[in-house]
Amino acid sequence: MRAPxxxxxxxxxxxxxxxxxxxxxxxxxxxxxxxxxxxxxxxGPSGCGKSTFxxxxxxxxxxxxxxxxxxxxxxGEENIYSDGSDPVLIRRRVGMVFQKAxxxxxxxxxxxxxxxxxxxxxxxxxxxxxxxxxxxRAAALWDEVKDRLHKPxxxxxxxxxxxxxxxxxLAVSPEVLLMDEPASxxxxxSTLRIEELARDLAQEITIVIxxxxxxxxxxxxxxxxxxxxxxLIEFGATNDLFTRPTDRRxxxxxxxxxx
Amino acid sequence: MTREAYExxxxxxRDDVVRMGERAGEAIHRSVEALRERDVTAAERxxxxxxxxxxxxxxxxxxxxxxxxxxxxxARDLRAIAAVFAITIDLERMADHAEGIxxxxxxxGSEPPVMALEDIPRMDAQLQEMMRDTLDAFHAQDPVLxxxxxxxxxxxxxxxxxxxxxxxxxxxSDPQTVPRALxxxxxxxxxxxxxxxxTNVCERIVYMVTGELRELxx
Numbered sequence: 001m002r003a004p005x006x007x008x009x010x011x012x013x014x015x016x017x018x019x020x021x022x023x024x025x026x027x028x029x030x031x032x033x034x035x036x037x038x039x040x041x042x043x044g045p046s047g048c049g050k051s052t053f054x055x056x057x058x059x060x061x062x063x064x065x066x067x068x069x070x071x072x073x074x075x076g077e078e079n080i081y082s083d084g085s086d087p088v089l090i091r092r093r094v095g096m097v098f099q100k101a102x103x104x105x106x107x108x109x110x111x112x113x114x115x116x117x118x119x120x121x122x123x124x125x126x127x128x129x130x131x132x133x134x135x136x137r138a139a140a141l142w143d144e145v146k147d148r149l150h151k152p153x154x155x156x157x158x159x160x161x162x163x164x165x166x167x168x169x170l171a172v173s174p175e176v177l178l179m180d181e182p183a184s185x186x187x188x189x190s191t192l193r194i195e196e197l198a199r200d201l202a203q204e205i206t207i208v209i210x211x212x213x214x215x216x217x218x219x220x221x222x223x224x225x226x227x228x229x230x231x232l233i234e235f236g237a238t239n240d241l242f243t244r245p246t247d248r249r250x251x252x253x254x255x256x257x258x259x
Numbered sequence: 260m261t262r263e264a265y266e267x268x269x270x271x272x273r274d275d276v277v278r279m280g281e282r283a284g285e286a287i288h289r290s291v292e293a294l295r296e297r298d299v300t301a302a303e304r305x306x307x308x309x310x311x312x313x314x315x316x317x318x319x320x321x322x323x324x325x326x327x328x329x330x331x332x333x334a335r336d337l338r339a340i341a342a343v344f345a346i347t348i349d350l351e352r353m354a355d356h357a358e359g360i361x362x363x364x365x366x367x368g369s370e371p372p373v374m375a376l377e378d379i380p381r382m383d384a385q386l387q388e389m390m391r392d393t394l395d396a397f398h399a400q401d402p403v404l405x406x407x408x409x410x411x412x413x414x415x416x417x418x419x420x421x422x423x424x425x426x427x428x429x430x431x432s433d434p435q436t437v438p439r440a441l442x443x444x445x446x447x448x449x450x451x452x453x454x455x456x457x458t459n460v461c462e463r464i465v466y467m468v469t470g471e472l473r474e475l476x477x
């Protein structure tokens with residue numbers, strides 16, 4: 001019997017998270033609980049810190065020279081910033097998909113998806129084959145690529161490439177999937193596929209999505225957080241936030257009166 | 260549509276709802292006046308003018324749809340458009356009740372009244388007051404005033420019950436009056452329903468401002 005692709009997921013608790021780029025204080029004490037098996041959207045104007053926050057959730061922020069993080073991020077029970085916590089392992093447990101699809105350019109579709117697993121030391125070809133298929137199926141791409149698995153990943157359309165990147169992220173069985181503007185470069189049909197995919201995946205895995213597109217946040221997420229100037233202004237059920245936000249600043253932003 | 264044009268269109272929607280409300284209220288008042296004066300011509304005018312209110316309803320609905328489709332409104336804008344959508348339906352139905360009253364006036368023609376008309380004009384007066392408060396509440400985005408306006412529905416219901424009892428007594432004591440009394444019952448029923456529609460409008464105003472959708476006068 002095949003092992004399930006995603007065998008466990010977890011919520012995330014951010015406690016008083018601060019982030020800096022040198023002297024720029026980009027996040028100012030974010031505390032929020034991201035529940036498991038839900039889609040949580042982060043919205044806010046450019047420069048509000050939403051992508052920075054996302055990158056703090058899998059220790060990618062610190063990859064930027066001069067960048068620092070304060071506070072704690074609990075992945076399940078574990079503070080990912082505690083001493084001895086391995087950032088590489090954390091990034092495996094918390095996968096990420098970026099705004100621009102970035103398949104490995106010299107690799108086939110198959111190798112793109114299998115790469116993470118091979119790098120992690122998986123030797124069994126059969127196991128890699130299984131996981132590649134499972135991941136491509138989970139990313140709703142299998143039927144479109146099953147007959148050309150050995151063609152380059154870059155031969156796919158933009159929307160397919162983004163789903164390929166999602167498949168690649170899923171292949172290492174992450175517990176959380178972070179999506180940073182995953183559909184902003186895609187046409188409406190491909191955007192809807194990514195959104196549907198996020199909804200489907202949320203049955204198995206915790207998803208956090210950063211988006212500029214408020215309709216997308218409204219369509220895809222269970223919870224939405226509104227960031228402004230490095231602070232979390234409002235966080236709650238998506239339905240409530242988009243129909244009756246409690247904070248005037250949220251109201252002004254989502255009705256297009258600033259930002 | 261630019262942001263400025265969007266803001267202007269939202270404001271224009273709100274202004275047009277007030278105008279439509281005034282028109283529907285006026286149609287009710289004129290139909291009751293026609294009853295009092297037994298003026299069939301005035302009643303016919305109310306009937307003829309109902310088409311214009313129907314057209315206004317369609318126009319508002321289409322404009323709401325256009326804003327929904329092109330502007331993806333959120334939060335208070337979304338609530339305002341959703342409220343306007345619902346409110347225009349209620350106002351259009353109110354105008355239909357004015358038409359219904361006018362048709363009763365036509366059927367009664369110049370037949371002698373079965374009783375002195377007191378409570379029916381009172382119902383109209385109460386309804387007009389309710390309409391003024393409702394439109395003021397809509398204009399000022401005032402949920403407290405909207406709730407107060409909705410509470411006036413009880414007085415309309417009370418008057419309607421009184422009309423019903425009086426007419427029942429009359430019909431029992433003098434069966435000759437039944438056809439004419441029934442017309443008055445129909446009129447009272449129209450007025451009572453019109454007040455119910457205004458209550459719905461008040462509910463939408465509360466929703467528009469607070470985001471709470473709750474029945475008033477339960």
